[in-house]
Amino acid sequence: MPFFTCQASLGSLSKEELKKLTDTLVQVTDGLDPPLPDKKLCHPALHEALNDPANGDSASKHLKQQGSILGHLDRLGLLGASRCFVEFGAGRGKLSHWVNIATEDAENVHFLLVERATTRFKVDGKQRKSTFERLHIDIQHLCLDRVPSLVQKQLPVIGIGKHLCGAGTDLALRCLVHSYNNPEGEPLSKRYKTDPDQSISLEHRTPCSVEGIVIALCCHHRCDWQHYVGRNFFEKLGLGQREFGLFQRMSSWATCGSRRSSQVENCSTKGNSEDVEEHDLDQKSNDCNTESLQGLQLSVEERENLGRLCKLLIDRGRVEYLERMGYKASLEYYTEPQISLENVILTAVPQLLKADS
Template sequence: MAEKLAASVSPQLERCAYFVERKRRFCKMVPARGKRFCGEHGALEEENNRKRIQCPLDSKHTVYEDQLQKHLRKCNSREKPKPVYFARDINAGLKEATGLPEEKQVPIFALSKEELEDLIRKLRKASNDIKSVLKDQTCSHQALQEALNDPKNGDAAFKHLKQQASILGNMERLNLLGPRRCFVEFGAGRGKLSHWVDIALQDAKDVHFLLVERATTRFKVDGKHRKNGFERLQVDIQHLCLNKVPVLVKEKLPAVGIGKHVCGSATDLALRCLVETYANLSDDDRRGGPEAKRLKIERTSRIPTNSPSETCSDSVAENWSPVAGIVIALCCHHRCDWKHYVGREFFTTVGLGVTEFNYFKRMTSWATCGMRERSPLTSTIETESEEHEPHDRSVECSSDSLQGLLTTEERKQIGRLCKLLLDHGRIEYLQQRGYDAVLQYYTDLDVSLENVLLTAVPHQSSLSHSDS
C-alpha cells in the first residue's frame, strides 16, 4: 500500500526523496546540492558507498561511520558539563533506605481478604492521632482577578487560575510576598506560578526567581519578564544544591519554596533541598562573616503548633532564616519513593515500614480515581487528566477482588486516609526541623481532586541562636 502511494506522488522540489511510510509522505529535509537524499537517509544514495550507523548516544538518529568521532563531540545527546549547583544525590536521603524489591511487590488485587483487612487496620491505627479534618484555606489574590474574570478562558484555564490565586492568597496570608526574597518554584513547567507571583509583587525590590525543572519546556512564560530576575535551573531536584546557585551565593537571600502539584517524591526532594541542604548553611556561608552560630533546632521535644500567620511576620521581621517559607500543592502520592520519603522516621514510630508504605502509596489513588466497571469481566481506574502524569499500572486494582469488602465510597475514604498519613510524615519532618507546618485545603474538589496545600514557616523559637 505504501509503495503504491509513494509511486502515485513525488517528493517536493529540493526535498529528500525518502518516503516516510509512518507519515505517508516524503521526508521534508533538504538534501545537499547534487544529492537525492538528506543526511539522515543518505545511506540510500546509490552513488554513496559510505555506511551510516546509529548514533551510540541516541538511537533515534544516524551518522556516517567515518564521521562518528566528530559527531560525538557535538551530538545534542552527549553528556554536557554539569552546572555548578549540581551535586549528585545531595537531596536523595539515606542510601541504605532502599525501597521494597520488585519481586516482593504484590499487587493489591492479589491480597487475600485477611491481608487487606490487616493493612486497613494498621492504617487506621497509625492515623488515630492525626487530625483528619483539614482547615479550609481557600483564598484568592487580586493579581489574578482580571484573568479570573476574563470570559475568554475555558474551564481548564479557569481551574488553573483558581488554584494559582489560592496559592498566592495563602502566601500573602503567611507574609511571604515581599521584597528581598528568592522564590524557588519546584517542578516549574511553563513557570505560570512564578509569573503570577511576579505580578503580585509589583514594585518589590531585590526579588529573584529560580525555576527548577528537569525537562525542557516549551511555551515558557518566564522569558517575558524583565523587571525581576528569572533563571531556569534544568536539573533534577535530587541533585540540586541551592547553596551553590550564583544568585543565592551573591545576594544571600532567604528562599521561599513554592510549587503547584509537585508530584510524588519530588515534594520530598524539594523539602530536603530546602530544610537540609540550604537551611543548614553556616553563618559564614550566609553572611560572609566568621564561622559562628547555627540554628538551634529542638529535635528532642515536639514543637507546639501555632498559627503560621501569627509567627511568620515576627520571624521574618526580627530574625533572618535561610528558608522564609514553603508553600507546595501536593499530588500524585502513588509516585512517592521510600528511599526519598522524608517521613520514614514517623512511619517507624507508628510501627510501619517499607512494606506498608508500598501498599499505602498505591492505595492513595483510590482517593482521586474511583473505579467503575467497563464490562462484566474487566475494570479500570479512572484518572484525573489535569496536569499530572498518568497513574502507573502499579496502582491499578481489580474491583472484583474488593467486591463485598469495600464500597466505592469506603475506598475513597481509605485513599484519602493514606494520603493524609503520607503527608503527616512530611509535617512531622518539618516540625522536627523548626517549622510550623500545616496541611489545609486550598481549593474545591470540583476544581482539583488534588486539593491539599502544605505550608511551613520557621518557628520563632528555632530562630534563636546558641554557641556551637
C-alpha cells in the same frame, strides 16, 4: 513483624491480609489530626484574569488554584521584597509568573525555576522587572547553597510548587531544609543555564535561609520510601517500607473513584503544560480495579476514604519532618475538589516567623 513482602501489590494480598492492612490504616490515623481546615483563598493579582470571559474551564481551574496558592503566600507574609522564590517542578513557570505580578511593587525579587525536563512555551522570558533563572536539574541533585545567584545575593528563599508530583515533594523539602551537598551530583557548570561559566567554590558556599514553603501536593502513588522524608514518623507508628509501599498504592483510591475517564490532571514530573491538567493515570498495579480487592466488598466511598487516609498519613509524615526541623507546618484544603481532586496544600514557616492561623 509486617505480614506482607516488600514488593507485594494490593492484588496479591488475600482478603484477610487486605482487611488487616485497612484496619491498621484506620487505627494509626485515628485521632492523628482533626479534619483538614478549608482555606480556599485568592489574591487580587488574579482578579482580572479570573474574570476574563475568554477563559475556558481548564484555564479557570488553574487560575483559581494559582490564586489560592498566592493567597496562602500572602497569608504567611511571604510576598515581599528581597527574596528568592524557588519554584520546583516549574514547567512553564506560570506560578512564578503570578507571584511576580503579585510582587510587582517590591524590589529585589528573584525567581529560580527548577525543572528536570526542557519545557516549551515558557512564560519567564516575558518578565522584565524581576530576575528569572532556570535550572535544568533533577531536584535530588540540587544544592541551593551552590547556586551562584543565591550565594551572591544572599536572598532568603521561599519554596513553591503547584502539584509537585510524588517524590518530588520530598526531594524539594529535603533540598530546602538541608540545602545539602551531593558529591555525586552533576557539576553546577553543566546545569546552570543562565551563566554556565559561573561557579562557586565549596569554601564560598553559604547556607540558604528558607523563610517559607508553600506546595500544592499530588500523586502520592508516585512517592517512594527511598526519598520519603517521613520515614521516622512511619517507624514511630510501627510501620516500615512494606506498609508504606502498600499505602502508597492505596492512595490512588482517593481519586480513581471520582475521576472521569476523560479527566487528566496537572503534574510536575514531566513539566506541566498549565493549559491541560496532566496527572499520569497509568499505575504499575491495577489498584483502582475492584477486582484487585479480593472480595473485600468495599464501596466506592469506602475506598475513597481509605485513599484519603493514606494521603493524610503520608502528608502527616512530611509535617512531622518539618516540625522536627524547626518549622511550623500545616495541611489545608486550598481549592474545591471540583477544581482539582488533588486539593491539599502544605505550608511551612520557621517557628520564629510563624504566622497567624
